[in-house]
Amino acid sequence: MIASWPVFLGRFGLWALCAGALFALVFSVLDLKSKSQWSLVAKRSFLTSCIGSLLTVFGLQYALFSHDFSIRYVATVSSKSQPTMYLFSAWWGSLEGGLLLWAFLICLFTFLAIYKDKLRGSILTSFLLLPSATLCFFSGLMLKFANPLASFDDRFTIPLDGIGMNPLLQDPGMAIHPPLLYLGFTGITIPASHAITHLLNKNEEWIQLSRYWTNYAWFFLTTGILVGSWWAYHELGWGGWWFWDPVENASLMPWLLLTAFAHSALAFKARKLFNRWNLFLVLAAYGMTLVGTFITRSGIITSVHAFSESDLGYWFLGYITVYLLFAFGFLGFNWDSLKDNSDLKESASKENAILFNNLLFLGMFVAVFFGTTWPIFSEISTGEKVSVGAPYFEKTIPPISMPALILLSIAPWLSWKRKTGKKFKNYLKIGTIGGLLSFLFFSYIRSSIGLPWLDSSWEHFLTTFLLGFTLLPTCKEFLDSKKGRFMSSYHGGLIVHLGVLFLAIGATASVEHKFQTDAILENEKSFVLDDYDVELTQDANGLQITNSENYSSFGASVHVSSDGGTKILYPEKRDYGPNWSPTTEMGLKSNWKRDITLSMSEIINDSKVRYRVTIQPFLKFIWIGGIISILGFLVIIGSERR
Amino acid sequence: MLSFLEKAREKPATMNRTMISLIMAFLAVLWLVFSGIQDASLFFYFPTEVEQSITSDEMEQDARIRIGGFVQPDSISIEDEVVFFVLTDDERGVVRVRYEGILPDMFAEGQGAVAEGIFPSEVDNGYFSADEWIFYADDIFVKHGEEYSKEHLDKTEMKKRFGSGIPSGTLE
Numbered sequence: 001m002i003a004s005w006p007v008f009l010g011r012f013g014l015w016a017l018c019a020g021a022l023f024a025l026v027f028s029v030l031d032l033k034s035k036s037q038w039s040l041v042a043k044r045s046f047l048t049s050c051i052g053s054l055l056t057v058f059g060l061q062y063a064l065f066s067h068d069f070s071i072r073y074v075a076t077v078s079s080k081s082q083p084t085m086y087l088f089s090a091w092w093g094s095l096e097g098g099l100l101l102w103a104f105l106i107c108l109f110t111f112l113a114i115y116k117d118k119l120r121g122s123i124l125t126s127f128l129l130l131p132s133a134t135l136c137f138f139s140g141l142m143l144k145f146a147n148p149l150a151s152f153d154d155r156f157t158i159p160l161d162g163i164g165m166n167p168l169l170q171d172p173g174m175a176i177h178p179p180l181l182y183l184g185f186t187g188i189t190i191p192a193s194h195a196i197t198h199l200l201n202k203n204e205e206w207i208q209l210s211r212y213w214t215n216y217a218w219f220f221l222t223t224g225i226l227v228g229s230w231w232a233y234h235e236l237g238w239g240g241w242w243f244w245d246p247v248e249n250a251s252l253m254p255w256l257l258l259t260a261f262a263h264s265a266l267a268f269k270a271r272k273l274f275n276r277w278n279l280f281l282v283l284a285a286y287g288m289t290l291v292g293t294f295i296t297r298s299g300i301i302t303s304v305h306a307f308s309e310s311d312l313g314y315w316f317l318g319y320i321t322v323y324l325l326f327a328f329g330f331l332g333f334n335w336d337s338l339k340d341n342s343d344l345k346e347s348a349s350k351e352n353a354i355l356f357n358n359l360l361f362l363g364m365f366v367a368v369f370f371g372t373t374w375p376i377f378s379e380i381s382t383g384e385k386v387s388v389g390a391p392y393f394e395k396t397i398p399p400i401s402m403p404a405l406i407l408l409s410i411a412p413w414l415s416w417k418r419k420t421g422k423k424f425k426n427y428l429k430i431g432t433i434g435g436l437l438s439f440l441f442f443s444y445i446r447s448s449i450g451l452p453w454l455d456s457s458w459e460h461f462l463t464t465f466l467l468g469f470t471l472l473p474t475c476k477e478f479l480d481s482k483k484g485r486f487m488s489s490y491h492g493g494l495i496v497h498l499g500v501l502f503l504a505i506g507a508t509a510s511v512e513h514k515f516q517t518d519a520i521l522e523n524e525k526s527f528v529l530d531d532y533d534v535e536l537t538q539d540a541n542g543l544q545i546t547n548s549e550n551y552s553s554f555g556a557s558v559h560v561s562s563d564g565g566t567k568i569l570y571p572e573k574r575d576y577g578p579n580w581s582p583t584t585e586m587g588l589k590s591n592w593k594r595d596i597t598l599s600m601s602e603i604i605n606d607s608k609v610r611y612r613v614t615i616q617p618f619l620k621f622i623w624i625g626g627i628i629s630i631l632g633f634l635v636i637i638g639s640e641r642r
Numbered sequence: 643m644l645s646f647l648e649k650a651r652e653k654p655a656t657m658n659r660t661m662i663s664l665i666m667a668f669l670a671v672l673w674l675v676f677s678g679i680q681d682a683s684l685f686f687y688f689p690t691e692v693e694q695s696i697t698s699d700e701m702e703q704d705a706r707i708r709i710g711g712f713v714q715p716d717s718i719s720i721e722d723e724v725v726f727f728v729l730t731d732d733e734r735g736v737v738r739v740r741y742e743g744i745l746p747d748m749f750a751e752g753q754g755a756v757a758e759g760i761f762p763s764e765v766d767n768g769y770f771s772a773d774e775w776i777f778y779a780d781d782i783f784v785k786h787g788e789e790y791s792k793e794h795l796d797k798t799e800m801k802k803r804f805g806s807g808i809p810s811g812t813l814e
Contacts, residue, residue: 236746366672386683389682580750582747602744
C-alpha cells in the first residue's frame with residue numbers, strides 16, 4: 001500500500017529532522033574546535049531540522065484527521081468516532097507522538113531563543129550543542145524504535161477502525177496537561193544551553209538569558225503539574241489530588257531544581273554569588289527531565305527485568321550518561337576559573353536565606369529522588385524488589401517543606417548584604433499579629449464545619465499562621481510601593497509566595513482532615529453525617545439511565561444540604577462499551593470552606609445505590625493557591641520582558 | 643580542583659559556621675530519607691515470584707507486601723461487595739486476590755494492577771483456609787501514565803488485533 005503524500009512528506013521530514021540535527025551538532029563542534037567559521041552552516045542545519053519537525057507533525061496530523069489506520073500509531077490512539085479536538089491531542093497520546101512533540105518543542109524553543117537572544121558566532125554554536133544533541137537522540141529513537149508514521153508490517157492486519165483514546169483521557173484538562181509538561185521540560189533545555197555557552201565561551205550574560213527562559217519553563221511546568229492534579233481530582237473521582245506516583249514525581253524533580261535555580265539566580269544577579277552552584281542546578285535540572293522520562297518510560301520502576309526487555313531503556317541510559325559526563329565534565333574543568341563571590345559575612349541576609357532555600361529544595365529533591373528510584377537501587381543491590389508509596393513521602397517531605405515555608409514568609413523582607421533594619425522588625429510585628437489572626441480565623445472556620453477547635457497537625461497550624469504572617473506585610477509592601485513600580489518581579493515573587501501558602505493550607509488540611517465514608521442511599525430517605533452537618537437525600541426518581549453520543553450513563557440526583565444551602569448533585573457511572581472499563585463521574589459540592597464529593601461505588605438496585613462520600617476542608621485553597629501563583633508568574637514574566 | 647577546600651580553610655569564622663550548619667542540615671535530610679525508606683518500603687512481587695516463594699516456603703504470612711501483574715481476563719467475580727480476581731504475569735504465574743472496597747476506575751481485565759495487602763495466617767470463613775494462599779488486598783492501584791490506551795489490552799489481545807506489530811513502548 002502506498003502512503004498518502006503528507007505521510008510520505010512526514011517520513012521524509014523525520015529523516016530531515018535527524019540529519020539536520022546531526023549536521024548542526026557536527027558543525028557546532030567543528031566551529032568550536034577549529035575556530036573557523038562554521039556557525040552559519042550549523043545554524044542552517046538546525047533550521048533544516050526545524051522544518052523537518054514541522055513536516056513530521058503535519059504528516060502525523062494529516063494521518064490522524066484522515067483516519068489513516070494503515071499507520072500503526074493512528075490505529076492505536078484514535079478512532080473514527082473520536083471528537084475532532086481529541087484527534088489533534090492524539091498527537092501526544094502515546095510514546096511515539098510524545099517523542100515527536102518533545103522534538104518539535106525543542107526546535108521551537110531553540111529557534112525562538114536564537115532570534116530573541118541574537119546568538120551568533122561561537123556563542124551560537126556552543127548554544128546549539130545541547131538542543132541538537134537532544135534532537136539527534138530523540139529523532140534517532142523515533143526512527144529506530146518508535147516511529148509515529150510507521151505503517152503495519154503486514155497490510156492484512158490493517159484494522160477498519162482504531163482502538164481510540166481512553167475515554168478517561170478525553171477531557172480538556174487531560175488534553176492540555178501533557179503538552180504543558182512537555183513545554184516545561186523542553187523549556188529547561190534553553191537555560192541549560194545558556195549555561196553551556198558560559199562553560200565553553202565565558203558568556204557572562206548567561207545568567208540573565210537563562211533567567212528569562214527559566215521563567216517560561218517554570219511557568220509551563222508549574223501549570224502543567226497543577227492541571228494534572230486538577231484532572232486527577234475531578235476525573236479519577238475518589239477525592240485524591242496527588243498520589244506520589246513515579247510519573248508525578250518525574251515532573252516534580254526537575255521542578256524542585258528549577259525552583260532552587262530561580263532563587264539562587266537572584267543571588268547572582270544581585271551579588272554575583274553562587275556562580276558554580278547556579279550552573280550545577282540548571283544542568284542538573286535538564287538531566288532530571290531525561291531521568292524522569294527514562295524512569296517512567298522504560299518500566300524500570302516496576303522491575304529491572306521490564307527495563308531490559310526493551311532497548312529503549314538502554315538508549316536513554318546511554319544518552320543520560322553521555323550528557324552527565326559532558327555537562328559535569330565541562331563544569332569540573334572550568335571549576336577554578338569560574339568566578340565566585342563567596343562573601344556571606346552577614347548571616348541574617350537575603351543571600352543566606354537563599355542559601356538555605358536552596359538547601360531545602362535540594363533536600364526535597366533528594367527525598368523525592370530516592371523515594372522514586374529506591375526500588376531500582378534495592379533490586380540491583382539486594383535482588384529484592386520493594387515498593388515505596390505515599391507514606392514515605394508523607395513522612396519525609398513535611399520536615400523539609402515546612403522550614404521552607406517559614407523561610408518563604410521571612411526571606412522577602414531581608415536585605416542583601418546588610419543587616420536587617422527597622423523595616424524588617426516592623427514587618428515581623430505586623431506579621432505576628434496577622435499570623436495570630438489568621439490562625440484563629442482558620443481554627444474558627446474548622447470548628448464551624450464540624451472539626452475540633454484546636455486539634456490538627458502542626459503542619460496545618462503552621463500554614464494557617466504563616467498565611468496571615470505573610471499576607472499583612474505583603475499588603476503593606478504593595479501599599480507603600482511607588483506608583484509604576486508596582487508590578488516588578490519582586491512583587492510578582494511576593495504574589496507567588498502567597499499562592500504557595502494558600503496551596504499549603506489546602507494540602508495540609510487535606511492530609512490531616514480528609515474524611516471518607518460509604519453511604520447507602522435509598523430514594524427519599526435522608527442520610528445524615530451528624531458530626532459534619534451534612535445531609536444527603538437521593539431523588540425520588542432513583543437511578544436514571546441515559547444514552548449519550550459515545551457512552552451510556554447510570555446516574556442519580558442526590559440533594560446535598562450543608563453550609564446553609566442545598567445543591568443537587570448528579571454522580572454517575574459511564575459505560576463506554578466493551579473496550580473500556582466504566583468511569584466514575586463524581587458529584588461535587590464545593591465552597592471555599594470544604595469540598596464534599598459523592599461518587600457511585602456500587603449500584604445495588606434501581607432505588608438503592610452505594611456512594612463514597614469524601615469531605616475535605618479547604619481543598620479549594622489548592623486551586624486558588626495555584627491560580628494565585630500562576631498570576632504571580634505572569635507578573636514576573638511581564639516585568640522581566642521590559 | 644581542590645583549591646576550594648584550601649580556600650574554605652582560610653575563610654573567616656562566619657563562613658565556616660554557615661558551612662557547618664549547611665552540612666548538618668544536609669545530614670539531617672539524608673537521615674530522614676533513609677529512615678523513611680526503611681519504614682515505608684514494602685516488598686514487591688510478581689505473581690510468578692509469589693508462587694515460587696510459596697513452594698519454597700519462603701513467603702511470610704501476615705507481612706504487608708505488594709503484588710503487581712495483569713488482571714487475568716474472565717477472572718473477576720463480585721460476591722456481596724467482595725471482589726475476587728486473579729493477577730498473572732508474562733510467565734503465567736497466578737495469585738488469587740480478594741479485595742473489599744471500591745475498585746479504581748481503570749481497573750479492568752488485561753490491565754496492569756498492583757495489589758497491597760497480606761496473606762493472612764488465619765482465615766476462618768467456611769470457604770477456604772490459610773493454606774490456600776489467597777491474597778487479602780486492602781488497596782488496589784492501577785498504572786498511572788499516558789499509556790492507558792495501550793495497557794488496557796494485554797499482549798495476547800494486542801497480537802490478535804495487530805498481528806506481530808505490537809506498538810513499541812508497551813510496558814511489560
